[in-house]
Amino acid sequence: MKLLAATFPAFLSLFVAAAVTGRSPTFNDVTLDIVNADLAPDGFTRSTVSANGTFPGPLIRANKGDTLRVTMNNKLVITLSTDSGMRRSTTLDFDGIFFDTPNSYNEGTPFVTTCPVGPNASYTYELPLGEQTGTYWYHSQHADGLRGPLIIYDPDDPQADLYDVDDENTIWFISDWWHNKSLAMLESYQATQIIPVADGSLFNGAGRFNGGPEVSYSVSTVESGKRYRMRLINASARSDFTVSIDNHTMTVIAADGVATNPHVVNTIDLLAGQRYDVIVTGDQPVGNYWINTVLGGGTPRRNPNLNITLGRGILHYEGAPDAEPTTPMTLGPDEADRILLNEWELSPLVPIPAPPADIELSFFTSMTPNATSPSGFNTEWNINNISYVSPLVPTLVKIIDGANSEDDFGTKENTFVLPANKVIQITFPPSDEDELHPFHLHGNNFWVIKSNGSDIVNEVNPIRRDVSGAGAGGTTLRFTTDRPGPWFFHCHIFWHMNAGLASVMAAGPDETRAQVKPDAEWDDLCDAYNALPAELQ
Known part of the structure; x- marks a missing residue:
């Protein structure tokens, strides 16, 4: 039986010191160095575009009402022939952040709100967060690796009585992964109409592909009896995911940063860019359970590296052996037992009727x-x-x-x-x-x-x-x-x-x-x- 390695990805948490010392924070100053780095999250080494040389990129944390100032230093290698399939200029997109006026010019969409930042140059994005809270992410060139979580915590969370634990260890960063570089794949797609298929998927920065090494799966540790606010982020370039946990339910309490009334399911279809916050309770016998993240959008016929059964993490109870689950790797609950999240069944915690369309x-x-x-x-x-x-x-x-x-x-x-x-x-x-x-x-x-x-x-x-x-x-x-x-x-x-x-x-x-x-x-x-x-x- 294969022993497990580290229980969580190397999320370097970037958070203003004022919040740590208890002083009411106003500005969070964050620095991201955008670099080329050779990474192998699934055991296959490729050159990437990454934030601070890691995948996922560093966790950016803030509190409700903060203003984030994110300085991006573009340190992408200027002359490196092996990296010719990736762009040198870049911007950052902070998915879901509002950028209230007069700050919308900091929003980061290339050629919509800004021009890209070239090599050996820097730019500081200012993000007044206002009343926003919840689960977000940042990215650019995400098929080549530049993706990371952004969480805005609410010190007065009206849902706080629903969970016991909500920290950097309760983030589930789910993504597809590609062995080839984005520009070459895009050129092939535009020439042939055959859309690229991912080589596999990653759960908190770890995964496997057909024929590849048995990389240790990422582990999410829970304690019996406690309730955990897991923050699911689909940071994919293409793929949707069907997420479930063997023998466990998930109570949805937020969608894309908007709090919802609790809704119990055991299976979630997570589209590219979507986020859900769910409560997972340690209410099963102490052991190890598969977290199933089944990749959609591709078949081994188009990419023999892909095996959708290999996309997963491990829910590990304190006191259980440091080992993989002994149960089979499945694709989730059988259809008869499936309680699927349907978007239209969710309702916001604070209802705001939709005004008539003008x-x-x-x-x-x-x-x-x-x-x-x-x-x-x-x-x-x-x-x-x-x-x-x-x-x-x-x-x-x-x-x-x-x-x-x-x-x-x-x-x-x-x-x-x-x-x-x-x-x-x-x-x-x-x-x-x-x-x-x-x-x-x-x-x-x-x-x-x-x-x-x-x-x-x-x-x-x-x-x-x-x-x-x-x-x-x-x-x-x-x-x-x-x-x-x-x-x-x-x-x-x-x-x-x-x-x-x-x-x-x-x-x-x-x-x-x-x-x-x-x-x-x-x-x-x-x-x-x-x-x-x-x-x-």
Whole structure:
């Protein structure tokens, strides 16, 4: 029987000293060095783009009301031929953080709110967290490894009586993993229409692949009788995961940072970019139990490295042997015993009825080849027959310089100019498309009026979140434009987004010009980026 190694990944926790000493924190100063590092979380060594040389990247912790200041130092190797399949310039995306006005220029979406930061340069992102709490993550070039958790704790959590433990050891950072580099895979996808399949998956930075070494699985340790707030993060470039724990239930208490009424399940489908907070109770006999994280979105036929049975962690009770479970590796509960989390069954702890829509948009998604490309095939994903292409000048720069209508943006920018302080409804009608796209809205939550898997329309107490699936069953989302600025709205599958499945919600151009005041550091980014040779961009 294989003995286990460390019980948790090397999460270096980055947290302001004031919070440790008990003084009310105001600013959290965090430094992330973005470097090339040779890592082997599943036993296969590859060069990565990483934060501080680890995977996952360091845990960023904050308290409700803090302001995070995250300094990113781009130390990616400038001349390294073996890393030619990865970009040298980068930004950071803090998934789910609102970036309230006037700070939206710090939001980090390349060519929407900013230009990328080149090698040997730095940028400090300021994130006023306001009333936000919950489970988030940061990433960039995440198919190449730059991903990490961001947790905002609430010292006065109204759900605190539901759990006993909530710390860095209760984060479940789940992700797909790729042995090849992102640019080469993207070029192959666009040329062939064959979407890349992951080589495997990682649970808290550890995993295995077919034929690879028996890397020790990551262990989550619990004590009998105690209740643990596990924070599930799907940090994948493509894959969804079906999560379960042998012989245990999970009580969902939050979705994408929004507290929910407790809802008991034993199986969760976790789409790329989604997060759930769940209560797991140590109520079973002392032992070791498999945490099943079954990867969706690929088959061994497309990648023989992939074995979805190997994606997992271990729930280890104190007092049990330091050993793997003796039970078989399954894909979770049998169908008859499965209690599946259905998004439409969740309700927010603090209900906010969805106001009536002022503007209604219909989004039709489709994939088409472009026969004019040299290869005869160029995979394009479309929203309303438009495949998004990043502009050379960021959307926010254009708005600050006077862009005021959709005619001021190129067709390929797929930018919707929306008046401020209105309610926008986006409907993905039912279709014949055989895809489920996890659509993510930057800088905002939306009400999920209708989930993809249900015909229920809920305007009274719908769940609010920032990632929801749009597919054949149809989805209706509603949000407000009370945060001026351009906000990226896109499929969270890396390959689909880069093939054009994206748009920009430009909320209140006049209000953006009046309220969003970038500093000199931001002003210099585009000039510096544009001066770089192509191989460093």
